[in-house]
Every structure is written in structure tokens, then in C-alpha cells.
Amino acid sequence: MIAIRSLDHLVLTVASIDATSAFYARVLGMTPQRFTSGGVERHALAFGEQKFNLHQVDRVVDANVRHATPGSADVCLLTDTPIEHVVEHLRSCGVDIITGPVRRTGATGPLISVYFYDPDENLIEVSNVTSNE
Secondary structure: OOOOOOOOEEEEEEOOHHHHHHHHHHHHOOEEEEEEEOOEEEEEEEEOOEEEEEEEOOOOOOOOOOOOOOOOOEEEEEOOOOHHHHHHHHHHOOOOEEEEEEEEEOOOOEEEEEEEEOOOOOEEEEEEEOOOO
């Protein structure tokens, strides 16, 4: 049996690394990074102890990827920033909220969430962990 402890990284396929990096840095405070893997320059967005690696759709960075498609991700990110402040910040950044704030169920319990799209139309959920009340 394998017991998974945590997520290290997730790969987002994107149309433009520059546009995606700028969006996530401005809207979600992630830190763009560059690194080399297998002799190939790669890009990532760091946050907390995790990161999103970025794969530009028109560049092969991993020959094992069969269906690199922008806009196919649906990701939930947790924040301690009150959801009302998240909503205000998204609006100030010109980001349209698709749904929320709404109550949802996360991996460890109840959440209050807002949903929006990134530049590739990946569905991004930003949530606060809440009590069972």
C-alpha cells in the first residue's frame, strides 16, 4: 500500500507562460521561478511549500505527456485571507468571479469558496476552511 502525504507540484498546460506567470503573481501572489530539468529550461509558480510547473502547449518539455491541453484544470487553493477580502482583491484585479462565495466540501471538511478562470480558462477555486456550523 502507498500512503500519499502531500502534493508537491501540479503541471498546468498554458498558452503563454508569460501571461500565466503575470496573472498568478498579480492575482494570487505566487512567485514565478525558472529551473532546469533534463537540460531544458522550465517555469513554475511557487506558493507555500508547493508549486505549479508550467508547460507551454506548443513546446514539448516531457515526451511522456500525452494530452497537454490548456484550460483543463480545476484546482482548489486554500487561503487564510478572509473570503470577503479575496472577493475584493479579485474584483480590484479585474477578475470576474464565476461563482461564490459558496459553501463546499474540501478534503478535510467544509469550505467557503469563490471560483474564477485563469487566462487559459482553468477553473480556480480559492477557499477558506470553515467550521461545520
